[in-house]
Amino acid sequence: MYDLIIIGGGPAGASAGRAAGMAGLKTLLIEKAEFPRYKPCGGGLSEHAKSFLDFSIPKNIQERNISGIRIFYKGKVVENEKKKIFSTLVTRSMFDEFLMKKAEETGIEIKMSEKVIDFNEHDNFVTIQSNKSKYKSKYVIIAEGAGGAQDIKIPLENYGYMKLKEEYDIEFYDMSQDSHSTVNLLDINIHPMPIQTSNLMLDPNNYIISAAVMKTHGLAVVTLGLKNIVLAAPMNFGQGKNERGKLHTEPMMEDPRYFNYNHFMMSQYAFPDLTVIDGFVGMEGKGPLFGDPIEVGVAIASTDTIAADRIGTDVMGHDFNNVGHLVHCANTKMGVGDINKINLLGDKVVNCRKNFKRVENWEKIIKWN
Numbered sequence: 001m002y003d004l005i006i007i008g009g010g011p012a013g014a015s016a017g018r019a020a021g022m023a024g025l026k027t028l029l030i031e032k033a034e035f036p037r038y039k040p041c042g043g044g045l046s047e048h049a050k051s052f053l054d055f056s057i058p059k060n061i062q063e064r065n066i067s068g069i070r071i072f073y074k075g076k077v078v079e080n081e082k083k084k085i086f087s088t089l090v091t092r093s094m095f096d097e098f099l100m101k102k103a104e105e106t107g108i109e110i111k112m113s114e115k116v117i118d119f120n121e122h123d124n125f126v127t128i129q130s131n132k133s134k135y136k137s138k139y140v141i142i143a144e145g146a147g148g149a150q151d152i153k154i155p156l157e158n159y160g161y162m163k164l165k166e167e168y169d170i171e172f173y174d175m176s177q178d179s180h181s182t183v184n185l186l187d188i189n190i191h192p193m194p195i196q197t198s199n200l201m202l203d204p205n206n207y208i209i210s211a212a213v214m215k216t217h218g219l220a221v222v223t224l225g226l227k228n229i230v231l232a233a234p235m236n237f238g239q240g241k242n243e244r245g246k247l248h249t250e251p252m253m254e255d256p257r258y259f260n261y262n263h264f265m266m267s268q269y270a271f272p273d274l275t276v277i278d279g280f281v282g283m284e285g286k287g288p289l290f291g292d293p294i295e296v297g298v299a300i301a302s303t304d305t306i307a308a309d310r311i312g313t314d315v316m317g318h319d320f321n322n323v324g325h326l327v328h329c330a331n332t333k334m335g336v337g338d339i340n341k342i343n344l345l346g347d348k349v350v351n352c353r354k355n356f357k358r359v360e361n362w363e364k365i366i367k368w369n
C-alpha cells in the first residue's frame with residue numbers, strides 16, 4: 001500500500017510529488033499523458049509562483065522575462081513598464097517535463113500513459129482504478145487540472161449525491177453527453193444564431209424542475225427559477241466549447257436588449273414546470289459568482305415560474321420591471337408577473353424582504369427596454 005497516490009502530473013501534481021518524496025512518503029504519481037505533452041497555456045510564470053520552487057529553472061526552459069505590459073482594447077493601447085521582472089515565460093511541455101524530473105529525483109514512483117478512471121474510499125484507505133491496474137493508498141491527491149473531471153460520477157460521489165441515487169431510485173444524467181437540436185436565437189445583426197440545445201431540456205414530455213438559488217446577476221439583474229433553466233439548456237461540450245458563450249459575447253453584453261430577448265426566446269423552448277427557489281442564503285452584490293452571502297430564510301415554490309420569480313425579485317428588494325426577460329415572459333402570458341394576481345400562500349413579502357445589494361453595472365443592465 002502507498003502512503004500517497006497523486007493523480008495528474010502537471011505543475012500541481014509534480015510539486016506535490018516532490019514535496020511528498022522529500023518528506024519520505026511512499027508515493028505513486030499517475031499521469032495519463034506521455035511527456036513532453038502539449039498544454040494550452042500562456043506559460044507566464046509569476047515571481048510569486050517561482051518563489052515556491054526549491055530549485056532554479058534552467059535557462060533553456062526560460063523563453064523570456066517580462067517587465068512590462070501592453071493592452072490593446074477597441075483601438076486604444078495602454079502600456080506600463082516596471083523596472084523589475086514580474087513574470088518569466090516558459091513552454092509548458094518543457095517546463096512540466098522538468099518539474100516531473102524534479103519530482104522523480106526524490107525517489108517517488110511515476111507511471112506515465114496511465115489514466116485513472118475510478119476510485120473508492122474505504123475506512124482507512126482508498127482504492128484507485130486505472131486503465132492498467134488497481135492500487136491502494138492511505139491518501140490521494142487529485143491534481144487532474146481543469147479539463148480532468150470529464151466523468152460526472154466523481155464529483156457526484158465526492159459530494160454524497162450517489163447516496164440519494166440508492167435512497168430514492170433516481171438517475172443522474174450528464175447533460176454534456178446529451179443529444180442536441182438547434183434552437184435559433186438572435187445574433188447582433190438580427191440574424192438567426194444557432195444554439196445547440198440539450199434534447200432532454202427541449203422534450204415537452206419531460207417535467208422540468210428548476211432548483212434555483214436567489215442571486216443578483218451582472219447581466220440579468222437577478223437570477224431565479226427561469227434563468228436557471230434557460231441557461232442550462234445550451235450544450236456545454238467541454239474543453240471551452242460552450243454554446244452558452246454565444247449569449248455572452250462582448251457586443252451582446254453591450255446592449256442588454258439582446259440578452260433579455262434571447263433569454264425570453266430560449267424560454268419558449270426550455271421552460272420549468274415547477275420552480276423551487278432556495279432563498280435560505282442568497283447572494284448579493286457581485287453575483288452570480290463573486291457576491292456575498294445574505295441570509296434571507298425563505299423558500300419559494302410555484303408551478304408558475306414567472307410568479308415564483310416575481311415574488312423572488314420582490315423579496316430581494318429589486319424592481320420586477322428591471323428584469324427584462326421576466327417582463328417579456330409575463331407580457332406574453334407565459335406566467336403571471338402581476339403581483340395583484342398572484343395567490344401567495346405563506347408569509348407576506350414585506351415580512352421577508354431583504355434588500356440585496358445591486359451589481360455594480362446595475363444602471364447599464366436595466367436598460368433593456
Ligand SMILES: Cc1cc2nc3c(=O)[nH]c(=O)nc-3n(C[C@H](O)[C@H](O)[C@H](O)COP(=O)(O)OP(=O)(O)OC[C@H]3O[C@@H](n4cnc5c(N)ncnc54)[C@H](O)[C@@H]3O)c2cc1C
Nearest residue numbers: 008009010011012031032041042043044115116144145148
Ligand atoms: C489558454 C490558457 C492560458 C493560460 N495561461 C497561463 C499563464 O500564462 N500563467 C499561468 O500561471 N497559468 C496559465 N493558465 C492556467 C494554467 O495552465 C493552469 O493553472 C495549470 O496548468 C494548472 O496546473 P495543474 O497541475 O493543476 O493542472 P494541469 O496542468 O492541467 O495538469 C493536469 C494533469 O493531469 C493529467 N490528468 C488528467 N486526468 C487524469 C487522469 N484521470 N489520470 C491521470 N492523469 C490525468 C493531465 O494529463 C495533466 O497532465 C492558462 C490556462 C489556459 C487554458
